[in-house]
Amino acid sequence: MFDSRHIKTFHEVVRTGSYSAAARALGYTQPAITQQMKALERDVGTPLFIRAGRGLRLSEAGEALSRHAAAILGSMSAAEEQIHALTRLRAGRVRVCAFPSANTILIPETMARLAAGHPGIHVDLLGDKPPESLQRLVRGECDITLAFTYPGLHDHVPDELVEIPLLEDQLTVLLPAGHPLARRRAVQLTDLAQERWIAGCLRCRTNLLHECGEQGFAPDIVFTTDDGLAVQAMVAAGLGVAMVPALVLSFLCHPRVSGRPLQPASRRQISAYVLREHLRIPATTQVLAELKTVASHKTGC
Known part of the structure; x- marks a missing residue:
């Protein structure tokens, strides 16, 4: 496994043509660049540069790595940007499975609030009734399930699910x-x-x-x-x-x-259900928050 910092430094050495030029461009000392390249060569298992007089040229392994370095760095940058967007609630996709009346009453207002406040969060809407909808959540086919229960009827809820009451x-x-x-x-x-x-x-x-x-x-x-x-x-x-x-x-x-x-x-009690670990996903928690707000305004509460 290559260290991403070493790949970035290697790419800069190739671009500038020397350790000293790469050090100036990156704000490092030249010994720091030398140590990083030695560490990368240990990871690769073969030299990446060959001394040619006072300059450097790439070895065959260095040529191969150079061809991929830009793509690796580009993919890493895109991944970092996507992760930042998800954690800052600029983006995310949440799959919601709900029964028909919830799809008609609760979901449209929830999606309207998300569109206004968090336009990067997209909701994929599925339709199903409990207990099937709860099983779809357990199987990973959705991220949030809206389901209902009646007093006196004791439904089994899988232990891995968390219930968030919405309204009566x-x-x-x-x-x-x-x-x-x-x-x-x-x-x-x-x-x-x-x-x-x-x-x-x-x-x-x-x-x-x-x-x-x-x-x-x-x-x-x-x-x-x-x-x-x-x-x-x-x-x-x-x-x-x-x-x-x-x-x-x-x-x-x-x-x-x-x-x-x-x-x-x-x-009847209407609740949202999620897998416990999904409560740490920002987009999922935001959809839950909007659902709770919409439900609190309904006359059934």
Whole structure:
């Protein structure tokens, strides 16, 4: 392994034609240049210069090294500049994996803040729901995962992940327009025991079963879909009622559907997850900071 300082000095000796000229150009003493070249020749294992009268000429090994020295120094300079940019938050690429409603509500505002304050940080956006999204983080397919959990459902989070809580999202019930319960400010879950239900993703459906079970009944689930827009359309058509997070209602609002808070109140926790060592990467920590700021302004908090 060559010392980069020695390569820089060697390149200057070749450019100027002598140790003394290289010393003046670099601000070194001539003995210091001589010692560096001897050290480089020990690393190479063969002489790099041949004395020719009062001057120097390159040996065959010296010629070979000279052909690569400029490229080596150029690559090192580019690498140093890139590292400086990353550590000073001028540049960086962060892969974020989020579930659909987070991609619609939290991510756009976060990216807008980054574009305004840190335009060199670029976000690659992936879409997936927990627990798959957490596994993608463990496998190294993303740098940050946004996921949600429900009270009473004990999810396993891999030990190597760090959780950063972002917000609590109120659960609501969707009712078709004209439903008698739509006139209330909030709806008791037990009042919906005889209703037909439209269920969402596996995690949401599991929570629906848990919440209803806690109130002493099993919901009559007649349709299941991961599509939030389809859930609202089915409710609007009178096919059933649905339990959805308030965050979803902030961007999906069917004119023939009413959303009412549930009683007893229930919320899902939305958090960001990262590998512990990624907390030392400036671009990743900046994206997390912007996510926390955006989440703090949401009504679900």
